[in-house]
Amino acid sequence: MLVDFDYFFAQCEEGRNPLIRDKPVVVCVYSGRTEDSGAVSTANYVAREYGVKSGMPIFLAKKKLANVDAVFLPVDRDLYEEVSFNIMSVLKTYADLFEQVGIDEAYLDVTERAHGSFEEARRLAEKMMDEVKSREKISISIGVGPNKLVAKIAADFKKPNGLTLVKPEQTQDFLAPLPVNRLLGVGKKTNEIMKSLGVKTIGDLVRFDVKKLTGVFGEKLGAYFHDAAFGLDDSPVKERGEAESISRISTLKEDTRDLTVIMNTIKAHCEDIYMSLGQKGLRFKTVSVVAVMKPLSIRSRSKTFESSLTHLEMLENVAEELFRRLIDETNLEIRRAGVKVSGFSKEPDQQKHLSDF
């Protein structure tokens, strides 16, 4: 099954201040460039009634909520991480196998403890919804299916506070009428391509020739889309370890191509990442920089070393070199700038010396 926390950030804010519950609540990432520049992270369902959506520019959300008693709040990640941790702890007690995905989602394999029965799985899901609600005051939505792919789509079917079961024999009929972009991996661009192929629903995809599909999307993705249309997925629910990359990105005060200006911001990000690495005891082999250009297109450059990097100065120097290259290879101005490290290895334990004793 897939568990999804309903309008999570906004629901956390409602929990902290129940007085706002009946108003539109919009949780925002303010970029700091101007008063209202930034994007909507999450909105509660009252705000959604007015057409407010995740990813929308804040000014647009304000426009839609003009003359309404709405609440706009900045994201408070620390709060959401704490609530998330508490909920995840509860969910884990219901699962044979557990896989957290991001801050507000988790897959649970309950095959064994439900003895393969969907009715038993339903009872588990209902109990879990009650327990999370009473302990953390957060409503969740759950999809139960024969595999992760179907569970994920089922969870989306009814929310908030929804529970949707899709048994194996119901899978085809359940999926067929749904728009193809419900499938993981079909975003805006892929959806456009699908549309040009005459594929609007998952049912259309079922009838589409697999050879043509791999011709358009490549061997692996084409085969995946074909299987997905039939509700086929054998990927296991797997515990995830630590993150494989750490990145920081922010919006610049103004668009620029000036390396010195960009490095001011980037150095702060490097320090932040470096501190985080230190806490986790990690070294890294790969440095990437990413730039969001004025027209919101994205460019990135990266460099991988044979052995791990250790010093903050090295990280900063490599990032600067990569940005120099990136700027060199475009005429566009840069709006947002970020840096990412990956290719982690564990820092070797401090060698103990006799003199330490």
Added chain:
DNA sequence: GTATGCTTTCGGC
């Protein structure tokens, strides 16, 4: 031909 590694882009939340 296959395996592997690196860079870049895409998509989800």
Added chain:
DNA sequence: TTACGGCCGAAAGCATAC
């Protein structure tokens, strides 16, 4: 009038080694 975040992982595309 224009206006728009900050993360993460997956996979395509390419190069290289054997």
